[in-house]
Amino acid sequence: MNYLDQFQDRNVVRGLADRIAQLTAGRAAPMTFMEVCGTHTMAISRYGIRSILPSQVRLISGPGCPVCVTPNSYIDRAVAMCRIPGIIITTFGDMMRVPGSSSSLMEQRAKGADIRTVYSPLDAMALAAKNRDRQVVFLGVGFETTAPAIAGSILTAARQGLDNYFVLASHKVMPKPMEILAADPELKIDGYICPAHVSAIIGGNAYRPLVENQHVPCVVTGFEPTDIMQGVEMLVRQVLEGVSRVEIQYSRVVSWDGNKKAQEIIAQVFTPCDAQWRGMGTIPGTGLEINDAYAAFDAQKAIPVEVEELQEHAGCLCGEILKGKIAPSDCPLFGTTCTPEAPVGACMVSSEGSCAAAYKYMN
Amino acid sequence: MCVGVPMRVVSIEDGNAVAEIDGVKREASLMLLADEVQVGDFIIVHAGFAISRLDEEDARETIAMMREAFAPEDMA
Ligand code: SF4
Numbered sequence: 227m228n229y230l231d232q233f234q235d236r237n238v239v240r241g242l243a244d245r246i247a248q249l250t251a252g253r254a255a256p257m258t259f260m261e262v263c264g265t266h267t268m269a270i271s272r273y274g275i276r277s278i279l280p281s282q283v284r285l286i287s288g289p290g291c292p293v294c295v296t297p298n299s300y301i302d303r304a305v306a307m308c309r310i311p312g313i314i315i316t317t318f319g320d321m322m323r324v325p326g327s328s329s330s331l332m333e334q335r336a337k338g339a340d341i342r343t344v345y346s347p348l349d350a351m352a353l354a355a356k357n358r359d360r361q362v363v364f365l366g367v368g369f370e371t372t373a374p375a376i377a378g379s380i381l382t383a384a385r386q387g388l389d390n391y392f393v394l395a396s397h398k399v400m401p402k403p404m405e406i407l408a409a410d411p412e413l414k415i416d417g418y419i420c421p422a423h424v425s426a427i428i429g430g431n432a433y434r435p436l437v438e439n440q441h442v443p444c445v446v447t448g449f450e451p452t453d454i455m456q457g458v459e460m461l462v463r464q465v466l467e468g469v470s471r472v473e474i475q476y477s478r479v480v481s482w483d484g485n486k487k488a489q490e491i492i493a494q495v496f497t498p499c500d501a502q503w504r505g506m507g508t509i510p511g512t513g514l515e516i517n518d519a520y521a522a523f524d525a526q527k528a529i530p531v532e533v534e535e536l537q538e539h540a541g542c543l544c545g546e547i548l549k550g551k552i553a554p555s556d557c558p559l560f561g562t563t564c565t566p567e568a569p570v571g572a573c574m575v576s577s578e579g580s581c582a583a584a585y586k587y588m589n
Numbered sequence: 590m591c592v593g594v595p596m597r598v599v600s601i602e603d604g605n606a607v608a609e610i611d612g613v614k615r616e617a618s619l620m621l622l623a624d625e626v627q628v629g630d631f632i633i634v635h636a637g638f639a640i641s642r643l644d645e646e647d648a649r650e651t652i653a654m655m656r657e658a659f660a661p662e663d664m665a
Contacts, residue, residue: 348618371636374621375636378638423635427640485622487622
């Protein structure tokens, strides 16, 4: 029995599944749809969505887990920083156990480093206000949903004259990597389940260049099983009609223009930069760095450290997972050497990682 | 970490809301919402910031799903 059987809307979901099956009946080649949002990854596994879709529809996960796409070099820098006496590192919980080249923040904390998990960058800021003699660094990772929160914390710190609050920024922005993957002939992506809350910030219009350049259908989709099934149906219909356009299934939260205020706040504090994505290398213009006006809050500039030499984890195929080229079960370490208790790669650590989601709902 | 949670606003002071879901109260900055948010409204809270407003009926459905789908630690 999959989890869906307990869900209140199961009849609606089954109805949608039947309709998708009718629409795609008799097709020789499957349609491949990619989602690029950790919460979708979790929800799809949780509800066993794959098992109720016909074999003509294949769902794959892309680079949607912010912790997973963060390269080892970033963890290594955080590890180096936490060894500075007097420093306090603050982070979202997911980052704690991600293995860097030779250590993780969890390991460093066990050795005595002052590392605290927080729920919001505002909590990190409050900690800085309470400990004026300490340097408090927040690990700023995430996509467009998180970037305005971090920018907001920097603006607030500036207003309050807090000179001991810093952000180690490694934000990434979305539509561009989707465009690169859509152009990959090996993947043959027929449509995107576009991220829900990223889109709440950037708006449906942000996917227009992707649609125009790659002719790939895009549907901004919510997180409930009914949302996901409806999003898939909208994608199927576009494929059958031979069209590609942006549609918003999740209109109760997402508008075409997005959250303008949040966009302004991002632009006030950050400037676009090249970003390194685990598995995808450096992609121009897909990162956000703190701009000159707020450079005093940039941990990378304000707190120089020597970072160890980069090492990748032998055998971990996270990079291929994040590009959607393989499924977690294709990795020889999956579930044997690599488990949530003893993760080898980032995709097994974060609750939003494809490997962690696949492991948790394996049966 | 990217899970955004719908919560109901119970009070507002200085651009900060106190929002509630399942008896758990959290502060949420309203800095990212240009439109007026009022007590009783539902907002989606991500990392301590309200990122979007949604109407009550939609919010109730979403909350029901989140409750079923995610463990409390995911929703924090
Ligand atoms: S199962 Fe583990 S080792 Fe394999 S790709 Fe996933 S995280 Fe890496």
